Amino acid sequence: MSILANKKVIIIGDRDGVPGQAIEECVKTNSDATVVYSATECFV
Template identity: 60%
Template sequence: MAKLAGKKVLLLGERDGVPGPAMEACLKDSGADIVFSVTECFV
């Protein structure tokens, strides 16, 4: 995950897939700057 250190990240999660907060939790210790995280329903 060192490739994400210092990078700004936008996370778009899906309701029936992986939600945004779950991705945010996984990337929290990567050093990435999470500027936006959301869960949407793409139907």
């Protein structure tokens, strides 16, 4: 049972940190969550 089980997830990654696509892959492989939005932004 995951904390994200049967939830909808919005992912905002950081260009210089962890990109959104990497977080999305972790969520997809480790939970039953649905990714509704995933992006990598540059916070300057």
